[in-house]
Amino acid sequence: MTTPKFLKVAFAIAGATLSLGSILANPTKAEDYKFTIENKTDVAISKVLVAQDGESWVPFHIESNIPPHRDGELIWGNVAGEDCSQWLKVGFVDGTMSEAVKFDFCANPEIVIN
Secondary structure: OOOOOOOOOOOOOOOOOOOHHHHHHOOOOOOEEEEEEEEOOOOOEEEEEEEOOOOOOEEOOOOOOEOOOEEEEEEEEEOOOOOOEEEEEEEEOOOOEOOOEEEEOOOOOEEEEO
16 A cells, blocks of 8 residues: 555535535534545545644544545634635544645635545
8 A cells, every 4th residue: 555645636626515414414504614525545534734824733623534535524614714725734544644735725625635
């Protein structure tokens, strides 16, 4: 198994489709911003971190690991007053971390990890 060394962000045209189960399990307020992470690696994602300045990392709460070749939905609470452009990196269950990349969450609701 190869360990992912790079985080590659791809921009999706279509929005993510939510299942009824995920809607009922994760009710959100109207102002909450949702985004999807598609894990195309062979290692489960265990952490998602963001930093507006690229130094002060804040973890997103994820209910469970995002398995290889699966999608996970994350909620960014109320984004009012937050900068949409943030640095992003992910941690994997094998202890490795991706490189950080700048990402615009408001313009691109789907992040693809290769």
